[in-house]
Amino acid sequence: MIVYLVKRLAAAAAILLVVCALTFAIFYLAPDDPAQKACGKACTPERIEEIRGQLGLDRPVPEQFARYLEGIVAGRSYGGVQCPFPCLGFSFQTNVPVQELLVSRLPVSASIAVGAAALWLLTGVSAGVLAALTKGSWWDRAAMAAALGGISVPIYLTALVLQYVLVVVLGVLPYPRAVGLLEDPVVWLQSMLMPWVALAALYAGMYARLSRTEVIGALGQNFVRTARAKGLPEATVVRRHALRPALTPIVTVFGMDLGALLGGALITESVFGLPGVGKLAADAINSSDQPVIIGVTLFAAGFIVVANVVVDLLYAVLDPRIRLGAA
Amino acid sequence: MSLLEVEALTVRFPGVTAVDGLSFDLDKGRVLGLVGESGCGKSVTSLAVMGLLRDAETEGGIRFDGQDLLAGRPKAVRRLRGDRLAMIFQDPLSSLNPYYPVGFQIAEAYKAHRRAGRAAARAVVVRMLERVGIPEAERRARDYPHQFSGGMRQRVMIAMALCLEPELIIADEPTTALDVTVQAQILALLDELRTEYGTAVLLITHDLGVVAGMADEVLVMREGREVERGEVMELFDRPREPYTRRLLAAVPRVDRPVPDRLPVEDS
Amino acid sequence: MRPAPRATPPPETADPETVPVPEPARAVVPEGKDAADRGARGRSARARAFAGRFAGNRPALAGAVVIAVLVTMALAAPLVTALTGQSPYAFHPEAVDPAMGGLPRGGWGGISAEHPLGVEPGSGRDVLARVVWGARVSLLISLLATLLSTAIGTVLGLVAGFTGGWTDMAIGRLMDLLMSFPSLIFMIALMSVAPDGNRELMLVAVLGLFGWPYVGRIVRGQAMALAGREFVEAARVLGASRRQILFREILPNLRAPVMVVATLSIPGYIATEAGLSFLGVGVRPPTPSWGQMIASAVPWYAADPVYFLVPGLFLLAAVLAFNLVGDAL
Numbered sequence: 011m012i013v014y015l016v017k018r019l020a021a022a023a024a025i026l027l028v029v030c031a032l033t034f035a036i037f038y039l040a041p042d043d044p045a046q047k048a049c050g051k052a053c054t055p056e057r058i059e060e061i062r063g064q065l066g067l068d069r070p071v072p073e074q075f076a077r078y079l080e081g082i083v084a085g086r087s088y089g090g091v092q093c094p095f096p097c098l099g100f101s102f103q104t105n106v107p108v109q110e111l112l113v114s115r116l117p118v119s120a121s122i123a124v125g126a127a128a129l130w131l132l133t134g135v136s137a138g139v140l141a142a143l144t145k146g147s148w149w150d151r152a153a154m155a156a157a158l159g160g161i162s163v164p165i166y167l168t169a170l171v172l173q174y175v176l177v178v179v180l181g182v183l184p185y186p187r188a189v190g191l192l193e194d195p196v197v198w199l200q201s202m203l204m205p206w207v208a209l210a211a212l213y214a215g216m217y218a219r220l221s222r223t224e225v226i227g228a229l230g231q232n233f234v235r236t237a238r239a240k241g242l243p244e245a246t247v248v249r250r251h252a253l254r255p256a257l258t259p260i261v262t263v264f265g266m267d268l269g270a271l272l273g274g275a276l277i278t279e280s281v282f283g284l285p286g287v288g289k290l291a292a293d294a295i296n297s298s299d300q301p302v303i304i305g306v307t308l309f310a311a312g313f314i315v316v317a318n319v320v321v322d323l324l325y326a327v328l329d330p331r332i333r334l335g336a337a
Numbered sequence: 338m339s340l341l342e343v344e345a346l347t348v349r350f351p352g353v354t355a356v357d358g359l360s361f362d363l364d365k366g367r368v369l370g371l372v373g374e375s376g377c378g379k380s381v382t383s384l385a386v387m388g389l390l391r392d393a394e395t396e397g398g399i400r401f402d403g404q405d406l407l408a409g410r411p412k413a414v415r416r417l418r419g420d421r422l423a424m425i426f427q428d429p430l431s432s433l434n435p436y437y438p439v440g441f442q443i444a445e446a447y448k449a450h451r452r453a454g455r456a457a458a459r460a461v462v463v464r465m466l467e468r469v470g471i472p473e474a475e476r477r478a479r480d481y482p483h484q485f486s487g488g489m490r491q492r493v494m495i496a497m498a499l500c501l502e503p504e505l506i507i508a509d510e511p512t513t514a515l516d517v518t519v520q521a522q523i524l525a526l527l528d529e530l531r532t533e534y535g536t537a538v539l540l541i542t543h544d545l546g547v548v549a550g551m552a553d554e555v556l557v558m559r560e561g562r563e564v565e566r567g568e569v570m571e572l573f574d575r576p577r578e579p580y581t582r583r584l585l586a587a588v589p590r591v592d593r594p595v596p597d598r599l600p601v602e603d604s
Numbered sequence: 605m606r607p608a609p610r611a612t613p614p615p616e617t618a619d620p621e622t623v624p625v626p627e628p629a630r631a632v633v634p635e636g637k638d639a640a641d642r643g644a645r646g647r648s649a650r651a652r653a654f655a656g657r658f659a660g661n662r663p664a665l666a667g668a669v670v671i672a673v674l675v676t677m678a679l680a681a682p683l684v685t686a687l688t689g690q691s692p693y694a695f696h697p698e699a700v701d702p703a704m705g706g707l708p709r710g711g712w713g714g715i716s717a718e719h720p721l722g723v724e725p726g727s728g729r730d731v732l733a734r735v736v737w738g739a740r741v742s743l744l745i746s747l748l749a750t751l752l753s754t755a756i757g758t759v760l761g762l763v764a765g766f767t768g769g770w771t772d773m774a775i776g777r778l779m780d781l782l783m784s785f786p787s788l789i790f791m792i793a794l795m796s797v798a799p800d801g802n803r804e805l806m807l808v809a810v811l812g813l814f815g816w817p818y819v820g821r822i823v824r825g826q827a828m829a830l831a832g833r834e835f836v837e838a839a840r841v842l843g844a845s846r847r848q849i850l851f852r853e854i855l856p857n858l859r860a861p862v863m864v865v866a867t868l869s870i871p872g873y874i875a876t877e878a879g880l881s882f883l884g885v886g887v888r889p890p891t892p893s894w895g896q897m898i899a900s901a902v903p904w905y906a907a908d909p910v911y912f913l914v915p916g917l918f919l920l921a922a923v924l925a926f927n928l929v930g931d932a933l
Contacts, residue, residue, distance in 0.1 A: 020707075020822070024781075025781060025785070028781060028875050029785070029786075032790070033793065036793055036794060038799050051351070057886070111452055113749075155663075157792045158924070158927055158928070158931070159924065160925035160926050161927065162920060162923040163877060163920055163923075164875055164879070164895075164898075164916065164923070165879075165921055166879075166882055166898055166902075166916075166922065167898070167912070167916040167919070167920060170898075170901075170905050170909075170912050170916070171901070171913075171916075172904070174905055174906065174909050176389060178906045187876065231431065232426060232428060232431040232432045233387055233432055233435075234498075235426070235432070236426060236432045236433065236434070236494075237434070238418070239387055239389060239418060239419060239424045239426075239444075240390055240418070240419040240423075240449055240497070241415050241417070241418035241419030241420055241446075241449050242419075242446075242449050243415070243418060243449075243530065250437075250445075253435050255434070255435070255436055258436075267899070270786065270788075273789065276789075276883060277879060277882060277883065280902075281902065291789070291792070292884075294885055295792065295883060295884055295885055296884055298796070300480065300797070301403065303792075303793055303796055303797075304410055304793065306789065307411040307786070307790060307792075307793045310786050310789045311785075311786045311789065311790075313786075314662075314785075314786045319602040328485050329435075329436070330435065330436060330481040330483070331481070331483050333486060334481060334483070
């Protein structure tokens with residue numbers, strides 16, 4: 011177990027390092043000159059040189075990478091301007107430290123991700139389990155058709171149709187606004203409802219299909235036959251011996267998906283105009299704001315890598331074969 | 338009246354008849370060996386008796402202690418299952434749930450049929466594990482299936498099947514998945530326990546050596562039908578059917594030279 | 605004796621573990637009437653088995669038809685625009701109403717005899733022409749990305765699974781890394797700094813780069829399993845060279861699984877390409893792509909819903925069709 015833990019943590023650290031190296035490479039080796047970008051359109055060559063010095067662009071590449079890493083783990087200074095830990099640089103557009111931007115945008119992304127996740131987990135898994143238990147029935151076929159539709163509809167289409175019908179035509183919901191849960195719970199809920207449904211429609215389809223396959227697979231296992239041979243009531247057989255092994259892999263997939271969404275739902279946030287991390291990234295792309303793009307990339311990668319570790323630990327807790335070492 | 342009466346049992350899967358009009362009886366405390374090559378329908382027969390077949394069409398009669406298992410109410414049949422008739426499966430690793438300690442899985446069988454508190458069930462589990470020869474039973478009960486060796490796992494399966502002292506045990510290839518040295522130990526244990534409890538055994542195997550050591554009576558099956566049936570010694574000494582003779586000749590023996598040609602079916 | 609955790613989930617239809625089906629159950633299709641064309645049996649039998657799987661599956665058949673229609677449409681894009689006389693790039697200021705902020709005249713997205721699917725608000729470009737040319741871009745990119753990822757995945761998977769040892773370790777680690785990577789956000793970052801040049805080829809490269817491990821993982825596993833099989837053993841004993849074993853014994857047996865992964869990856873690439881173009885890092889205007897058309901429809905969606913519905917429904921149809929066919933394989 012300890013060995014397993016150490017291995018997982020080492021792998022996570024390695025991935026984070028590679029992610030840093032790649033983002034660094036994209037940032038510094040891209041054709042655009044960062045100094046030119048930072049300075050803006052009308053800029054004298056002297057000013058650009060000055061900025062190059064501030065950003066450390068005149069140093070050798072390995073040293074730049076070392077400084078970059080140092081900035082992330084300990085903070086650094088850019089030509090006298092202090093950039094505290096974890097330093098991801100300053101936005102070219104607003105000159106605000108990128109990490110400040112990220113922190114201020116996280117609550118919106120988290121609200122969207124957690125609500126949607128709860129919704130799809132509840133609907134998707136129960137639909138899939140029910141479909142597996144009634145394999146071949148009309149419910150099974152209807153649920154699987156709906157699931158296939160759900161995973162095939164592009165999220166921006168769902169989002170636009172929802173907003174068009176519910177807001178523009180029917181007027182039952184207002185346009186989503188960025189309001190804190192504690193500020194105004196009613197508006198918060200009204201704003202979150204559409205993003206939740208749009209995201210959940212996509213993921214619920216995936217989860218329904220996955221849980222159906224897993225439950226059917228588990229029901230075919232020999233140990234389920236053993237449980238029936240013991241004379242256990244069928245409900246106990248299903249709940250204890252089929253669902254437990256079937257849902258364990260789903261927990262891990264769920265952890266990964268939630269982790270990825272916490273790093274920003276770019277499309278959903280853009281369509282609904284909600285200022286989360288994803289919207290930040292989308293806007294940064296449109297304005298070529300490199301430090302912000304790189305910052306969001308690292309931030310999202312961090313969430314995914316952390317989710318990976320959490321999921322691996324969770325798997326060890328849930329599956330005794332991993333916890334106690336397979337024979 | 339015999340303990341188990343199977344009458345003209347026919348089992349059909351979509352497109353294929355696996356068992357075709359098979360009949361046999363099994364008396365209290367006796368051991369019947371059901372023998373045949375793989376695919377002859379012997380495993381399907383055992384699953385039919387346990388009521389564990391799915392997506393199959395079953396005809397004929399299966400009576401246990403006079404009670405009709407095929408036509409009986411599902412709930413009543415389920416009450417019998419595990420309590421008065423129990424089963425030991427071929428592959429103990431996949432037949433045990435990897436997510437629960439073995440003690441829990443034995444206790445679960447016990448508690449499905451007896452009102453028992455945690456402590457009482459626990460006592461039964463430890464006693465059974467000791468009885469099947471698992472050292473440090475108290476501690477091992479908390480271990481998971483993957484922490485046991487193949488032979489030990491099959492001992493767990495036997496403990497699970499015997500914890501309610503059933504009148505009939507169906508053992509479906511109980512030693513096929515095990516190492517040869519372990520096979521003998523498991524068979525000896527099974528034989529010892531069934532003598533002790535007076536349990537009838539329906540022993541399903543393709544291995545004639547296993548049958549010779551344990552069964553009172555043998556039923557040879559082929560393509561879902563009975564080929565020959567008789568007391569074990571008599572059948573081994575004087576097989577009436579050519580198929581049985583070929584089956585017996587196919588067993589490698591150390592006390593005879595290897596034949597030049599393997600016995601082939603003459604058509 | 606041998607711990608056998610379930611490597612791949614068992615097929616959902618059969619239940620081999622509780623129902624030991626005797627040999628005759630696997631009876632093959634009677635050969636009867638087609639005995640004449642025995643000569644070409646190998647290929648046609650496979651084609652028939654393929655068709656047989658589809659025959660009973662109406663949704664998959666519908667999916668195949670939709671794919672055929674979309675592909676024909678994409679191939680015939682120059683013909684379509686020649687017939688309607690509309691270029692995907694030509695502005696039609698007369699079709700939009702500047703007084704209404706550039707909304708198409710006549711409501712319904714400007715649908716008319718001249719512009720059967722309406723016009724783009726603002727510019728008045730013909731939507732039908734842009735949709736069919738957009739189909740070209742969307743389908744071509746996803747197809748090429750599939751080819752690229754399948755090629756890389758097959759080669760590296762084969763090498764890893766067959767060679768083992770150090771090579772296997774290195775390739776395996778690389779696949780693990782790429783698969784636990786935040787690939788979408790990385791694609792966005794990469795594409796956002798990519799030079800303006802051939803955006804389409806860049807997309808293919810990026811999609812293929814992050815997509816191949818999913819093919820590679822399966823090929824590697826299959827190759828490892830096959831390398832230990834008796835017929836490969838037999839070929840080796842007969843003195844076949846490594847190259848012969850790889851190409852004659854192993855590769856042909858990988859065709860089916862690779863086909864399935866490839867088919868299932870196409871809808872993913874279509875959706876990802878559209879998503880990237882939607883976010884503004886994929887195909888850039890004026891080149892039309894479905895995702896990019898939807899993106900340009902967002903500011904207009906309330907006043908002109910037809911303009912986002914048209915490319916949206918084409919995209920949905922394509923993804924759904926490929927999913928239906930992939931599910932049937």
